[in-house]
Amino acid sequence: MLSVQEIERLSEEFETKTPQEIIQWAVSEFWPEIAMSSSFQTQSMPLLHMVTSLKRGIPVFFIDTGYHLWDTLMFREKIASEWQINVIDLYRDTRWDVFARQNTRSLPLEDPNLCCYLHKVQPMQKALKDIKAWISGIRRDQTSVRAKAKILELQGDGLLKINPLLNWTKADVKKYMEEKNLPSHPLYEKGYRSVGCAPCTIAIGVNDDERAGRWAGRGKVECGLHTDMFKKKDIADVKQEFHMDVTKVK
Ligand code: SF4
Structure with missing residues (x-):
């Protein structure tokens, strides 16, 4: 098992390595x-291509929130089948089913933090419980939170998060997509530069920030998978820290 010091040293060393070298080390x-x-969107394609080419059969977690656009689900099916990827769908814990069903329409709008926690963060926490390393596709140029991330990040419970594309830019993604002739999400050309759940995604202009269409105008930029929310295991802590207010949900 790697010590905290070794992880910090390697993370520094990886700042000058290619994503492929980092993935090779991780595997x-x-x-x-x-x-x-x-998330099977356009900017996810390079990492998906690199990882599944380097290690066939590696589990690929896809969070099925139940709020996805049909186009995303179809694109996920097509890529998983053509590239023969071992996709594992993650779902909300069934203990929230009654509450979530009663609030299907209002939850994403009234309390998106709680909605993301139930539909994305908790299912991912559960899936990662029995493994040691998680490869994620975040980039520093995407959000201010991601700008501060490290290539190797030890989560509280011993899980190592590995971010091989952290130093890549939008231009690097485009270049790799063109070089490898990778397919884009079907809605990309219609202005959906970053595609999340249907209630929280809108089309944007070509010059807008890549993630401007996510939770637009609602003061939220992250779902919680890449913030401190992910490190919280108790829903009471999460609710207090992220100001969740279920009383607004109808
Ligand atoms: S992105 Fe929107 S709909 Fe999807 S889980 Fe988060 S708040 Fe809910």
Whole structure:
């Protein structure tokens, strides 16, 4: 097991390595206790391509919130089948079913933090419980939170999060997509530069920030998978810290 000091040293060293070199290291260090996550949108394609080419059969977690656009689900099906990817769908814990069903329409609008916690954060926490390393596709140029991320990040419970594309830019993604002739999400050309759940995604202009169409005008930029929310395991702590207010949900 790597010590905290070794992780910090390697993370620094990886700042000058290619994503492929970082992925190769991760797979040789942690296989078979390693998985990646993907939202199957256009900017996810390079990492998905690199990881699944380097290690066939690696588990790819896809969070099925139940709020996805049909186009995303169809694109996920097509890529999983054509690339023969071992996709594992993650779902909300069934204990929230009654509450979530009663509030299906209002929850994303009235309390998006709680909604993301129930539909994204908790299912991912559960899926990662039995493995040692998680490859994620975040980039520093996407949000102010991601700008502060490290290539290797030790989560509170010993899980190592690996961010091989952290130093990549939008231009690097485009270049790799063109070089490898990778397909884009079907809504990309219609202005959906970053695609999340239907109630929280809008089309944007070509010059807008890549994630401007996510939770637009609602003061939220992250779902919680890449923030401190992910490190909280108790819903009471999460509710207090992220100002969740279920009383507004109807
Ligand atoms: S992105 Fe919107 S609909 Fe999806 S889980 Fe978060 S708040 Fe809910």
